[in-house]
Amino acid sequence: RPGSGMAAAWFLLLVISTVGATLCPDGSACGEKSLCCERPGEEKGYSCCPEAEVVSHSLPMMLSQTSCFGPSSCPDEYSCVETPQGGSACCPLAEGKSCQDGHHCCSSGSYCSDDGHYCIPASNQSAVVCPDGRTECPALTSCCLMSDMSSWGCCPMPEAVCCEDHVHCCPHDSQCDVTQGRCVSRQDHVPWMNKLPARVRLVGFGDEERLVPCPDGTSCPDGSTCCEKVDHTYGCCSILSAVCCSDHLHCCPGGTTCDLVHKKCVSRNGEGPLLRQMPAIQQDSANLVPCDVATTCPNNNTCCRLASGKWGCCPIEKAVCCNDHKHCCPEGYTCSLGKCSREEHSIPWLLKTPALTHKAGDVKCDDMYSCPDGQTCCLLASGDWACCPIAQAVCCDDHEHCCPPGYTCSEGDCQKGALSIPWLSKTPALKQEAGDVKCDDMYSCPDGQTCCLLASGDWGCCPIAQAVCCDDHEHCCPPGYTCSGSQCMSGGLSIPWLSKTPSLKQEGTTVKCDDSFSCNDGQTCCRMQSGVWGCCPIAQAVCCSDHWHCCPQGFTCDTRGTCVLGRLNLPGLMKVLALSSDGNWCDESHSCPSGTTCCPGEGGGWSCCPLQEAVCCSDHQHCCPTGYTCNLAAGTCDLPPQKAAKISPSGTSAQRLDYVWCDAQTYCSDGQTCCRGLGGAWNCCVYTWGVCCPDMVHCCPYGYVCLQHGASCGRSGSPRWDGKLSPLL
Numbered sequence: 001r002p003g004s005g006m007a008a009a010w011f012l013l014l015v016i017s018t019v020g021a022t023l024c025p026d027g028s029a030c031g032e033k034s035l036c037c038e039r040p041g042e043e044k045g046y047s048c049c050p051e052a053e054v055v056s057h058s059l060p061m062m063l064s065q066t067s068c069f070g071p072s073s074c075p076d077e078y079s080c081v082e083t084p085q086g087g088s089a090c091c092p093l094a095e096g097k098s099c100q101d102g103h104h105c106c107s108s109g110s111y112c113s114d115d116g117h118y119c120i121p122a123s124n125q126s127a128v129v130c131p132d133g134r135t136e137c138p139a140l141t142s143c144c145l146m147s148d149m150s151s152w153g154c155c156p157m158p159e160a161v162c163c164e165d166h167v168h169c170c171p172h173d174s175q176c177d178v179t180q181g182r183c184v185s186r187q188d189h190v191p192w193m194n195k196l197p198a199r200v201r202l203v204g205f206g207d208e209e210r211l212v213p214c215p216d217g218t219s220c221p222d223g224s225t226c227c228e229k230v231d232h233t234y235g236c237c238s239i240l241s242a243v244c245c246s247d248h249l250h251c252c253p254g255g256t257t258c259d260l261v262h263k264k265c266v267s268r269n270g271e272g273p274l275l276r277q278m279p280a281i282q283q284d285s286a287n288l289v290p291c292d293v294a295t296t297c298p299n300n301n302t303c304c305r306l307a308s309g310k311w312g313c314c315p316i317e318k319a320v321c322c323n324d325h326k327h328c329c330p331e332g333y334t335c336s337l338g339k340c341s342r343e344e345h346s347i348p349w350l351l352k353t354p355a356l357t358h359k360a361g362d363v364k365c366d367d368m369y370s371c372p373d374g375q376t377c378c379l380l381a382s383g384d385w386a387c388c389p390i391a392q393a394v395c396c397d398d399h400e401h402c403c404p405p406g407y408t409c410s411e412g413d414c415q416k417g418a419l420s421i422p423w424l425s426k427t428p429a430l431k432q433e434a435g436d437v438k439c440d441d442m443y444s445c446p447d448g449q450t451c452c453l454l455a456s457g458d459w460g461c462c463p464i465a466q467a468v469c470c471d472d473h474e475h476c477c478p479p480g481y482t483c484s485g486s487q488c489m490s491g492g493l494s495i496p497w498l499s500k501t502p503s504l505k506q507e508g509t510t511v512k513c514d515d516s517f518s519c520n521d522g523q524t525c526c527r528m529q530s531g532v533w534g535c536c537p538i539a540q541a542v543c544c545s546d547h548w549h550c551c552p553q554g555f556t557c558d559t560r561g562t563c564v565l566g567r568l569n570l571p572g573l574m575k576v577l578a579l580s581s582d583g584n585w586c587d588e589s590h591s592c593p594s595g596t597t598c599c600p601g602e603g604g605g606w607s608c609c610p611l612q613e614a615v616c617c618s619d620h621q622h623c624c625p626t627g628y629t630c631n632l633a634a635g636t637c638d639l640p641p642q643k644a645a646k647i648s649p650s651g652t653s654a655q656r657l658d659y660v661w662c663d664a665q666t667y668c669s670d671g672q673t674c675c676r677g678l679g680g681a682w683n684c685c686v687y688t689w690g691v692c693c694p695d696m697v698h699c700c701p702y703g704y705v706c707l708q709h710g711a712s713c714g715r716s717g718s719p720r721w722d723g724k725l726s727p728l729l
Contacts, residue, residue, distance in 0.1 A: 058099055058104035058105060058106050058112060058116060058117055058119050059091065059092050059093065059096075059104060059105055059106075060103060060104060061081070061083075061089040061090060061091050061092070061098065061103060061104060061105050067087075067088050068080035068088045068089070068090055074090035074091075078090040078091060078092055078093075078094075079091050079093060079094055079095055079096045081096055081097055081098045081105060082098065083098045083102040084098065084100055084102055085102045087102070089102070089103075089105070091105035092105075093105060093106075093107050095107060095108040095109075096108065097112075099112035099116035100112060100116055100282075101116035103116065104116040104117065106119035107119065112282075117279070127139060127222070128141060128142065128143060128154075129143075130143035130152040131143065131152070132152060135151070135152045137152075137154035137155075138154065138222040138240060139221075139222050140157070140158045141154045141155060141156050141157065141158065141160075141240060142154070142155040142157065142158060142159060142160035142162070142169065143155075144160065144162035144166070144169050145162065145166055146166055146167075147165070147166040147167055149166070154240065155169035156239050156240035156241065156253070156254070157169070157171055157172070157239075158172070159172040160172060161174060161175065161176060161183075163176035163178060164176065164178060165178055168181075170183030171183060171185075173185060181268070182270055211281065211300075212224060212225070212226060212236075213226075213297075213298040213301060213313065213315055214226035214234035214236075214280055214298075215234065216232075216233050216234050216280075217288060217296065217298055218233065218234050218280035218281060218282055218298075219280060219281045219298060220234075220236035220237075220278075220280055220281065221236065221281070224236045224237055224238050224239065224240065224242075224278075225237040225239065225240065225241060225242035225244070225251065226280070227242065227244035227245075227248070227251050227277050228244065228248055229248050229249070229277065230247075230248040230249065230389070230390050230404055231374065231375075231389040231390045232374055232390070232391070233280070234280050235277035235278060235279060235280050236277060236278045236279070236280050236281075237251035237275060237277055237278075238275060238278060239251075239253055239254075239275070240254070241254040242254060242275070243256060243257065243258060243265075245258035245260060245274065246258065246260065247260050249276065249277060250274035250275060250276060250277065251274070251275050251277060252265030252272075252274065252275065253265060253272075253275075255267055256272075258274065259271075260274075261418045289301050289302070289303060289313075290303075291303035291311040292311070295310075295311045297311070297313035297314075298313065300315075300316070300317050301313040301314060301315055301316070301317070302314040302316065302317060302318060302319035302321070302328065304319065304321035304322075304325075304328050305321065305325055306325050306326070307324075307325040307326065312325075314328035316328070316330055316331075317331075318331040319331065320333060320334065320335060320340075322335035323335065363375055363376070363377060363387075364377075365377035365385040366385070369384075369385040371385075371387035371388075372387065374390070374391045375387045375388060375389055375390065375391065375393075376388040376390065376391060376392060376393035376395070376402065378393070378395035378399075378402055379395070379399060380399050380400070381398075381399040381400070381664060382664075383552070383563075388402035390402075390404055390405075391405075392405045393405060394407060394408065394409060394414075396409035397409065411680070412680060437449055437450065437451060438451075439451035439459040440459070443458075443459040445459070445461035445462075446461065448464070448465050449461045449462060449463055449464065449465065449467075450462040450464065450465060450466060450467035450469070450476065452467070452469035452470075452473070452476055453469070453473055454473050454474070455472075455473040455474065460473075462476035464476070464478055464479075465479075466479045467479060468481060468482065468483060468488075470483035471483065511523055511524070511525060511535075512525075513525035513533040514533070517533040519533075519535035519536075520535065522537075522538070522539045523535045523536060523537055523538070523539065523541075524536040524538065524539060524540060524541035524543070524550065526541070526543035526544075526547070526550050527543065527547055528547055528548075534547075536550035538550070538552055538553075539553075540553045541553065542555060542556065542557060542563075544557035545557065546559075549563075551563030585598075586598035586606040587606070597609040597612060597613060597614040597616070597623065599614070599616035599617075599620070599623055600616065600620055601620055602620045602621065607620070609623035612626075613626045614626060615627075615628060615629065615630060617630035617632065618630065618632070619632055626688070627688075627701070660672055660673070660674060661674075662674035662682040663682070666682045668682075668684035668685075669684065671688045672684045672685055672686055672687070672688070672690070673685040673687060673688065673689060673690035673692070673699065675690070675692035675696070675699055676692065676696060677696050677697070678696045678697070683696075685699035686699075687699060687700070687701045691704060691705065691706060691713075693706035694706060700713035701713065
């Protein structure tokens with residue numbers, strides 16, 4: 001049973017898989033609409049949880065080079081979805097939807113977290129109505145009678161046991177030990193929990209899903225608590241009225257305190273593990289309620305003035321703002337001395353929260369790069385700027401991570417006295433574009449200017465922003481003025497009008513190396529050791545004589561692979577292969593896209609398998625990953641079971657094309673996979689696209705899962721064979 005025993009109140013279950021019938025790491029299996037959830041505490045093993053009740057990891061999608069809505073459709077049991085970037089992708093769910101990052105997807109009945117890595121259930125359950133019919137508790141909680149024997153309270157767990165003192169409650173299948181102040185079951189004992197007052201049911205309101213609004217405009221599922229994260233945004237603690245821990249990563253049940261040193265939630269009656277915050281639900285900016293041009297409230301809220309004169313947010317739509325500038329009431333009610341009244345009904349009034357103020361304020365790293373407001377600029381090992389997701393952060397010496405202010409960087413952690421928290425990863429800084437104003441797909445004007453048509457029909461540029469284009473197609477005026485004769489008029493004021501200049505023609509988006517090879521815009525063509533073209537990832541770069549590295553303009557290459565400018569030394573940049581215009585040719589007249597395989601099609605033609613170096617099946621309709629065999633009878637790609645492979649240490653050497661690079665200094669051989677080993681060092685798995693096991697010693701082939709933390713490999717269900725695409729002519 002999901003959430004049974006002592007786990008429901010204390011633990012967020014870890015989701016392992018979501019596709020089809022699920023094989024858990026301990027060898028047990030869960031049904032089609034269930035997920036593997038690791039049992040908490042000392043009780044080892046896995047249970048099955050309904051997927052509609054837990055937060056799960058999102059699934060990676062296969063991006064389509066051509067639209068998957070046409071003839072090139074997705075494999076069976078996948079769904080073709082539109083990405084926010086305007087493309088299409090194959091989601092490994094029958095009814096999926098793309099997350100904002102365009103690389104992950106969730107089921108259509110759930111929300112994507114802001115970073116696209118989690119799926120949060122959009123439960124359609126209504127609130128739990130208490131026996132009096134007037135009060136209610138959030139979904140996944142329980143109604144319990146309070147000590148006055150007339151009002152109802154909410155126990156923050158489903159199907160809870162209400163204790164005889166009418167103050168506390170315990171998880172399902174446990175008993176209240178009133179003498180010791182704890183909950184006792186056959187497996188364990190934990191502290192009991194205080195009940196919270198139930199909310200009065202709003203007359204005339206439907207059973208639509210309720211969300212808890214957070215101060216930054218995000219929201220949390222009903223029955224959870226908003227907690228501020230390290231980067232000053234908000235996450236969700238999975239229980240009602242939780243205590244948010246000072247590390248901004250964890251939370252504890254109400255009535256307990258956070259012991260971050262020992263990583264526990266403690267009270268006078270017992271202790272339990274810290275709870276990890278979940279990602280909050282990102283509100284679509286189109287659904288925010290504007291209070292003025294700079295301030296908004298979350299969706300389904302009402303803007304009300306606070307006593308300070310600033311805007312506040314009432315957590316219901318079309319609310320009545322009370323005269324005390326602190327509270328509000330539902331539509332149709334009136335504010336009356338701490339209550340909301342309507343005829344014979346009266347309910348407690350609601351408290352407002354501060355509205356959101358929008359700040360422009362990017363943090364400038366230099367004249368070219370910046371980070372979003374509330375972040376910190378830190379240099380990467382490449383010499384480029386990156387952004388640490390918190391303000392006034394400490395940049396770590398590894399040039400990859402950062403820590404909150406007041407902490408010091410230590411191997412894999414941020415330290416502050418006895419307290420340690422995981423360090424933070426940096427993201428690339430935002431490059432300030434020249435900000436050209438586009439006139440059409442081919443022409444543009446410099447930033448701060450306005451596109452105006454010339455008499456020839458070509459575009460011209462007026463040297464001021466939001467200008468008025470004059471009818472003579474030669475001149476323009478500032479905004480708010482009108483063109484008159486040879487002047488610009490505004491009331492009684494006249495100024496000379498301005499002349500336009502020709503607009504800029506947009507160049508192509510690639511840098512040509514020769515007639516067959518090119519690099520992306522903003523890169524530089526450099527010869528590799530083999531004589532083929534490579535691409536340095538910066539414009540106007542210096543190509544080093546070792547034919548592996550390149551340096552920014554103005555730097556010189558030295559023999560150690562570094563770039564030197566005066567006293568400044570930077571690691572040399574690695575080149576990548578240039579883009580060939582030849583394609584993946586099947587014969588003299590047919591080709592398949594890069595990263596696919598030519599397979600004979602029905603009727604003697606060619607088809608494209610969407611896998612590299614794939615196995616073409618003899619039915620001329622399907623294909624399988626390399627190393628698999630086609631099982632035409634079962635309609636699957638089969639790989640014989642094997643033992644988990646021992647991982648070998650990785651090497652460090654000069655860059656080579658046939659290496660798989662783990663980072664700038666560490667590599668594995670071609671056809672292997674980089675896996676983190678014990679101590680954080682890189683190791684090499686002998687399988688292509690191998691699965692790295694949790695023991696950091698073993699790995700399994702693609703399509704398998706690690707069992708017993710890496711002792712053996714088990715099938716995660718036979719991979720579906722891939723349908724083939726039509727080849728390119």
